[in-house]
Amino acid sequence: MLMPMVELRTLHGTTQILEADRLLRRVWNTKAGEDPPLAVDLMCAFAHTGGYVGGALLDGVLVGVASGFLAAGGGLHSHVAGVAPEMQGRGIGQAIKAHQRSWAASRGLTFVSWTFDPLVRRNAHLNLTRLGARVSQYVPDFYGPLTDGINDGDASDRLFVHWPVSPVAAAPLPLDPPVVIVSSAGVVRPPDGAAVLHCGTPSDISHLRREDPAEARRWRAVVRDALGGALASGYRISAFTKDGFYVLERAA
Template sequence: MAEHLIIRPLHDTGALQRADRLLREVWGTRRGDDPPMLLDLMCAFAHTGGYVGGAFLDDELVGVAAGFLAGDHSLHSHIAGVAAKARGRGVGRAIKEHQRAWAAERGLVAVSWTFDPLVRRNAFFNLTRLGAQVRGYLPDFYGPMSDGINDGGPSDRLFVTWPTEQAAPPPVLEGDGVVVVDETGAVRDAEGAPLLRCATPADVESLRAADPAAAGRWRAALESGLGGALEQGYRVTGFTRSGWYLLARGGAA
């Protein structure tokens, strides 16, 4: 039997409690860990005009996203999570599309969110599949986080926006460019080159568990190489399937 996926707003307390439990499962939250999102905050979002959506496969809740209205006439998506058993089945994409449609219906111009720049699959999904645009590198944006996924270290993030009216993004080619962070995590001098390339670790989540020091060096490398390039006026033009940020000097994002 074919699966039926539906995204719908969550309002009542019981549904929001289910959403809270799912997010804790997705994050692997243990006793004593910070929750991915406070339940009372999620309830406040749902009841004051914010966004709280649930993804259901055959009536089973398998994904949750929550966000609030931002001052620049956008929806800021604060959190989104998909159950492990539902990954790779289009749930994450469906949630983001629902958020964008929800925002467009209310006259909002974009959906924004943050993500860990070291996590390859998230970078590829956000920048290449969706076509979100990088607006800035935010070092240790949330401070240390101990929530089951994050390791308690600095919480660097990329801030991105996804316009509510945007054509499908063009395909991203591997491209040329001077390497500012290589595949070993070493930072190099770009010397003002017009095009740059910045590598990412293959699996930073496993690396954080196996070798926290090495993961920390990668974080510092991206803050210096990728974050530094953005501060110098470069913009991210894409992210390759093999794990490279592509950047160009100047111009509109």
């Protein structure tokens, strides 16, 4: 649970934006010569022109940052969000998302959107299970090559999600559906009429990128083909399991 002394607020001014930049660089482990997660000038522009730059502070110390801009269709697109490594897993990321949603609602916006790497389990669990965001599409290599300290050497495939400002209840799964397991061992094509699919993810893609880049690339290719292919053929993601599987059901 989030500790009560954490303060959530919007950030303004060069001093606060530079502090946000330092935190994001630390979260991404950005080294000299690598691109920052989000340029300082863009964060300054977002904050000054009606976009969103928000922070979470613990006893006055910035421990989480998110930034985004207004999106077509009346929403807020959250482009970058990060939590200090030592504070991850304590509910701060979820609290920042709730702050974004409240910020959007106060301005008459109807949704918050963002992207996340489908291979990162903790993000999938937060976005789909805890927040209840809904995946609208799988986008291969969404940002092109990235040199930000986290995604180096990997394709930037992303799931694009929408989170309604007013919560919408998810439709229940069909009872006793046939199941097809899709994992790194290979892609299993769904039989005609399969109601539900499961698509596996690696336990720690960040570790794989560092220690076994070839295996990380294999996971990328398999999940792109399996998860992206299922979404393109009419399935939708309805859940993410504790052991790291996307659950997909055929859309009505």
